[in-house]
Amino acid sequence: MSLVSIENVTLQFGGLKAVDNVSFTIEKGKIIGLVGPNGAGKTSMFNIITGFYKPSKGNIIFDGNNIVRKKPSKITELGMARTFQNIRLFPSLTVLENVMSGMHSKTRQGYLGAIFRTPAQRREEELIKTVAESAMEFVGVSDYANRQAKNLPYGLQRKVEIARALASQPKLLLLDEPAAGLNKSEREELILLIKRIHKEYDLTIFIIEHDIGLVSKLADNVTVLDYGKKIADGSPEEVFQNQLVIEAYLGKEDDE
Known part of the structure; x- marks a missing residue:
């Protein structure tokens, strides 16, 4: 099929x-x-x-x-999720933040939820973090979660980009x-x-x-x-x- x-x-x-x-x-x-x-x-x-x-x-x-x-x-x-030939990470964000951004298309809570920190918004944020951490562990970059993406070697940046794509499920x-x-x-x-x-x-x-x-x-x-x-x-x-x-x-x- x-x-x-x-x-x-x-x-x-x-x-x-x-x-x-x-x-x-x-x-x-x-x-x-x-x-x-x-x-x-x-x-x-x-x-x-x-x-x-x-x-x-x-x-x-x-x-x-x-x-x-x-x-x-x-x-x-x-x-559909993609990676790029020329890596397109957010260089000043951490690895975790980059991978969490892959879940952006799945989020349902709007800006009001973010401002008022509603229970639904907090639950969604926890879910996004959990999915991102699972993707990072799978590709082998969990140890760099809090490091800025721009400070990683090229090969690890490639893995982070793949983890971000996986996080979009x-x-x-x-x-x-x-x-x-x-x-x-x-x-x-x-x-x-x-x-x-x-x-x-x-x-x-x-x-x-x-x-x-x-x-x-x-x-x-x-x-x-x-x-x-x-x-x-x-x-x-x-x-x-x-x-x-x-x-x-x-x-x-x-x-x-």
Whole structure:
């Protein structure tokens, strides 16, 4: 069963088609990879799915809802959470405060509750803190709860961003180049963490990456873009032996 259905999506900037009539599905309960060389349209597609870009044509159906015209905040409320290739934490807030901010879309108490500290507001705040602490413990950053995010090493900041996404209690977790900037050991830790999230949170996960080695270790299914077009779709074994994919990454040999 598909959780997300991308239907004939095109994104055009003037005469340039960043995404050209692309269709694929994100199956519920699976880890799905979207790969391609630089400039293939991966980030554009990611931003379309999360509502940051509006496609020129086509539909995105998420959990039965057409989300093409919805704002990113509304899409988050429906159960979609994302990380960013360039980490976007609140640098002067603590790790705990950053992760608690992931629950913002789930809060129900308004500013009056915050001003008058109503019992309902206090209960909600306790719940948010409990969820955030659980997410921090899961990814391994609990020891840094009271440290400002800007003072953490890059690899830990990446984990904090993932914890914040988990705190929103999503149906779909989208990871934008999660291995970017990580060293070899951090990359291996990330692979294990994503596998644990998939299993223990029972989450559908969508990853965009140029690192096909990482995707091949994680994904159940892979879609490949090149110059905005879909050129392959299938299991990692099938996709990474596809001649079109090999040529997209390595170039086409000149005829003798």
